[in-house]
Amino acid sequence: MNILIVHNYYQIPGGEDTVVANEKKLLEDYGHKVILYSRNNSELNQMPFFRKLGLPVTTVFNPRTYMDIRGIIKKRKIEIVHVHNTLNLISPSAYYAALSRDVPVVQTIHNFRMLCPGATFYRDGHICEDCVEKGLRCAVKYGCYRESRLQTLACVISMKLHRMTGIYKRLNYICLTEFNKEKLLKLRQIEENRVYVKPNFTFDMEEEKAIGEFYLYIGRIEEIKGVPLLVEAFSRMPDKKLVLAGTGRGFQPYQEAVAGRGLINIEFKGFMEKESLAELLRYAKAVIVTSQWYETFGMIIVEAFAGHTPVIAGDIGNIGDLVEDGVDGLKFQYNSPDALVEAVERFEQLDAVALGENAYRKYEERFSPDGNYKSMKAIYEGISGGGTGRWDCRSFKNGR
Template sequence: MKILLIHCHYRLPGGEDAVFAAERALLERHGHTVVVYERSNEEAAHGLAKLLLPLRAVWNFAAAREVRALIAREKPDAIHIHNTLLLLSPAVVRAAKQSGVPVVQSLHNFRLFCPNGILLRECAVCEDCPHKGLSCALRHHCYRGSLLQTAVVAAAYGLHRRLGTWRGVTVVALTDFDRRKLLEYNRMCPTFDAERLVVKPNPVCVEPRPILPWHQRKNQCLFAGRLEELKGLPTVLEAWQQLGDTAPDLLVAGEGPLGEWAKSHAGPKVRFLGQLSPAELHRHMAESKAVVAASLCYESFALVPAEAHLLGTPVLASDLGNVGASVQPGIDGLRFAPGDAHALAGAVEALHTAAFDCDAIAAAARRTYSEEENYRALLRLYTKEAP
């Protein structure tokens, strides 16, 4: 097949950029011809382009024209759109749809209904925009703390929702939790065709390695992620303080705004590793009794729990959003109330009497996240007329 991939890179590389690159490489390895239309928001960082960005974010006529010309020239069998914010605008979705070629768009966040994309305000879950309208985002300056930038994003998605831009497009949710939330919001503000919403997880890359049995693992837990309140780091450190001498070692991997604060509030059982390479991170995951995922938001995709499960490692997860939904208590981890250090401490103590089947955890994760399963899911998206 010939696949056209469309993507707008953020100025700072993020998870969506990584998924775009991974799926492009996956298709190419399987012998497909991949045509790419990609731009970067860095192009609009200065001068006249920066002044025009608010208009282009709502409707980029030039990008839509270029996409139409590319489709006419290359004649792809399917079109897969990832990110259009800010520079491309949803106008490229309309241009792709008008070509008559099957169009897929991955929803890497909740931006169709929430300008900041993550349903979060002041480190707490917020669903005001889906329930009450986009004016809520304007009132709270939800996108980057700016009224102007929030107004631009709200205008773009508000206009294209009314125009039915995503009608007739196969939209992809990353998880079952995301699917349920998107359907809930879509019933209140019809934006896409509910029957065209499908679930396909992101590809998760972990180098194959032997799975350590539960009884051979080190008496340690791992926290991996950006060191910030949103990821629940204060909750984790407080739980380890409550556990005292009975706590397993806690390895903290990552960097972030709470780094110095965390080091000054950590007990003797906590060790900070800094930013690790994927290989180093996965080695520590594979040796640990559990990975701690204490997020205070829904998360768009629970990457760290998925990586841990592929290595056969149980996850102690806050019972919220995709992090909580990624865990089956007693089978591949335990859940605790989000933001509740006492509940997390109890989950850590429960590890003393647990006996997880690490091989079974890894086998189940491979069925969901493996490269081959991801490839088969992509082909199903590109070849079927409608879900």
């Protein structure tokens, strides 16, 4: 197959970018011709003021994207368009361009943006599904997208317009878990027989696990990721070292707060390249995941498992589903620093090597490249008419 991958990068790199890179490489390894059409929101920083004025319009429908994708489909004889993210610069015009060329579209659901303008079902420090239960006006009221009512309004207008056109009925969807599928189907325009369940995967780290020296957090440095809870917990464990790798809006404030409190056991590494992160994983006792929202998968957990590293995870949404307590890691009450302290102390009494080996076995069984490719190929064939019918995704329930 000739496959077009469409992805709009955010200014701060995240798990979606890793998934795009992994899937592109995997498809190419199996002989597919893969073209990547991408934009990066960092372009906004250099954009002239008069063009920024047009963003509310191009966020809804970008004519450049429409023409670009139509041209690529024709020139490269594209058979499948696989969309990952369209916000802000690509826009949903990617869907219309593909369908205007009679090419099927599959959208991977990396977040909850089709139901929640903020994309996270999280507001003011707690889980919130008001937009599903009471309508999208709730998001505008609270400025859920980038803490701006105006930008949130633009998102809401876009969502409502595309719901009105019926475009979502004509797309196919890949959800990463059954939990996400259940949420997505609350958008009544989407038909269940167009929704597939396929987890993310990662490549084997292929590095020998070293003796653990510290606990490791990898991700955005933000409240929604539970960084305040993480810092508070380790402030109570001065004899245990915590390393945080990543950046985000809260990076400098949290770093300064930690320095101000004299917490020398907590170290912020900032943004790190993939190779450096892999080296950190080698020497980590465990990866800690403290997300305060459902998450749509938890890519770092799978990457930890691929590196023989157990995970200590908050028991919420998809994060809690990926970790089996006492087998490949531990779970704790996601919003309690006390519970995290107890989990770390419990972890210290367990056989970390055995937990890591169990984690690696789970990776091989559920999240390795070969099995994932078979699932992806079946989805592509199912939606393009090249297969025998709809793929039975029941074997992948809860990430299996």
